[in-house]
Amino acid sequence: MTSYDRGMTSNRPYHHGDLRRALLATTAEAIREAGPAALSLRDLARRAGVSHAAPAHHFGDKAGLLTAFAVEGYDLLAEELGRAGDDLLEIGVAYVRFAVEHRAHFEVMFRPDLYRPDDPALVAARARSGATLHGGVAAHPAASAPDRDALAAWSIVHGFATLWLAGALPPGVGGDPEATARQVIRRLFE
Amino acid sequence: MTSYDRGMTSNRPYHHGDLRRALLATTAEAIREAGPAALSLRDLARRAGVSHAAPAHHFGDKAGLLTAFAVEGYDLLAEELGRAGDDLLEIGVAYVRFAVEHRAHFEVMFRPDLYRPDDPALVAARARSGATLHGGVAAHPAASAPDRDALAAWSIVHGFATLWLAGALPPGVGGDPEATARQVIRRLFE
DNA sequence: TGGTGGTCTTGTCAATGACAAGTTACGATC
DNA sequence: GATCGTAACTTGTCATTGACAAGACCACCA
Structure with a gap:
C-alpha cells in the first residue's frame, strides 16, 4: 500500500511525487487486464488515487x-x-x-x-x-x-x-x- | 444516393430495408478513416440516416x-x-x-x-x-x-x-x- | 520571507454506449 | 382485405468518458 493508494480524504500528500511514472505503470496493468480499447484516463486516475484530471496534466490527453x-x-x-x-x-x-x-x-x-x-x-x-x-x-x-x-x-x-x-x-x-x-x-x- | 442518405424529416421510409448490411459497410468505411478505436455506433447511425439506437437493435451492442x-x-x-x-x-x-x-x-x-x-x-x-x-x-x-x-x-x-x-x-x-x-x-x- | 511555477483539484460540457419504453409497418393467417 | 403478431426503428434517459477552464496547494529558490 503506497501513499497514492489512500483515499482522497486521508493524509495523502497533495503532490504525488512520481505520478507520471506511476501512471505509465498503471497503464500497462490496465491494458493487460482489458486491452487498449478499454483504457480510461479516469480509471487510471482512480487506481493511482488522484483526481480525474491529473493524468491530463502530465500527458496532455x-x-x-x-x-x-x-x-x-x-x-x-x-x-x-x-x-x-x-x-x-x-x-x-x-x-x-x-x-x-x-x-x-x-x-x-x-x-x-x-x-x-x-x-x-x-x-x-x-x-x-x-x-x-x-x-x-x-x-x-x-x-x-x-x-x-x-x-x-x-x-x-x-x-x-x-x-x-x-x-x-x-x-x-x-x-x-x-x-x-x-x-x-x-x-x-x- | 440511396434512400437512407436522406435526412430524418424527409420521406425516408420508416424501415430502412437493409440496415444491417448498410451498417456493416459503413463500419468498414469508418474504420478505414480513423481506425477501430474511434468507431462510434452513433456515428454509424448518422451516416446511415437512422436513429442513434438503431444499430443496437441489429447487433445488441x-x-x-x-x-x-x-x-x-x-x-x-x-x-x-x-x-x-x-x-x-x-x-x-x-x-x-x-x-x-x-x-x-x-x-x-x-x-x-x-x-x-x-x-x-x-x-x-x-x-x-x-x-x-x-x-x-x-x-x-x-x-x-x-x-x-x-x-x-x-x-x-x-x-x-x-x-x-x-x-x-x-x-x-x-x-x-x-x-x-x-x-x-x-x-x-x- | 515572499514569490514563482509546476503539480494537482474541482467543476463543467459535449459525446458516447447502453437500456427502457413506445411507435410504425411488414407479412402471415384467416 | 382486415386483423394481429412481431420485427424494425424511434425517442428519451442515464452513467461514464475525454477534454478543457479555473483555481488551490506546495516545493523550491532568491
Whole structure:
C-alpha cells in the first residue's frame, strides 16, 4: 500500500511525487487486464488515487499518454534486443519474449492510430530499436540480401508474436511461446 | 444516393430495408478513416440516416457489431484464399492482398478484445479460413513438417501484413505490398 | 520571507454506449 | 382485405468518458 493508494480524504500528500511514472505503470496493468480499447484516463486516475484530471496534466490527453507509453516500449525493446547479442535466432526469440512479457507495450506500439506517431521522442525511440534489429541481421553470415532478409526475419517474428497475443493460434501449439518461436524462426535458416 | 442518405424529416421510409448490411459497410468505411478505436455506433447511425439506437437493435451492442464484422472478414478471407489455388506462395500473397484491400476487416479480426471470440458464428468462420490456409501448406511439396511449416508461413505473411498496415516498415520498402510480400515469402522456400 | 511555477483539484460540457419504453409497418393467417 | 403478431426503428434517459477552464496547494529558490 503506497501513499497514492489512500483515499482522497486521508493524509495523502497533495503532490504525488512520481505520478507520471506511476501512471505509465498503471497503464500497462490496465491494458493487460482489458486491452487498449478499454483504457480510461479516469480509471487510471482512480487506481493511482488522484483526481480525474491529473493524468491530463502530465500527458496532455489520451494520445499523449499512449505516445509516452509507446516510447517506453520501444526503449525497452531496444534494450532487450541488445541484450540478445549478435545471433539472429536469439534476437528473434528475444523479440517474441518481449511481446509476451510486455504485451501491453507491444499492443500499443504497433497501433499508430492510438497515439502520435510523429512525436519526435517516439521517432527516435523507434529508430533505436529498429537499428538494433537490423544490425543483428547484417551480422548474420547467411545474409545475402540484407534488406530482404531483415524484412523476412522481422515479419516472421512479428507475425508469430502477434498471432500468439491475439490467441489466434490453434490449441495444438503448446504453452511455451519462446520454444515454439525458436522452431518457427529456424525454418528461415534451413 | 440511396434512400437512407436522406435526412430524418424527409420521406425516408420508416424501415430502412437493409440496415444491417448498410451498417456493416459503413463500419468498414469508418474504420478505414480513423481506425477501430474511434468507431462510434452513433456515428454509424448518422451516416446511415437512422436513429442513434438503431444499430443496437441489429447487433445488441458494439461488441456484437464487431463480432458480425469479424465474421464477414473471415468469410471474405476464406474466399480470397480459396481463389488463390494450391500454390503456397500465391496463397501467402493473397493473404497480404486481403489485409491491404480489406484493412478494416483485418484490423478487427485479430483484435479479440474488441468482439466476442467465442461466438459460434465467429468460431465457424475462423475455422473455415484456417482450413483453407492449412490446406495450402499441406499441398506444398516441400512440407516436411506441415504443422511447423504452416505456422512459419502464416507468421511471415501475417507479420508482413501487420507491419505494412501499421506503417512500421521503413520508407525504403516500396509502394507495392504484393510484390514486396512475394520477395519476402520466397525467402521461406530457398 | 515572499514569490514563482509546476503539480494537482474541482467543476463543467459535449459525446458516447447502453437500456427502457413506445411507435410504425411488414407479412402471415384467416 | 382486415386483423394481429412481431420485427424494425424511434425517442428519451442515464452513467461514464475525454477534454478543457479555473483555481488551490506546495516545493523550491532568491
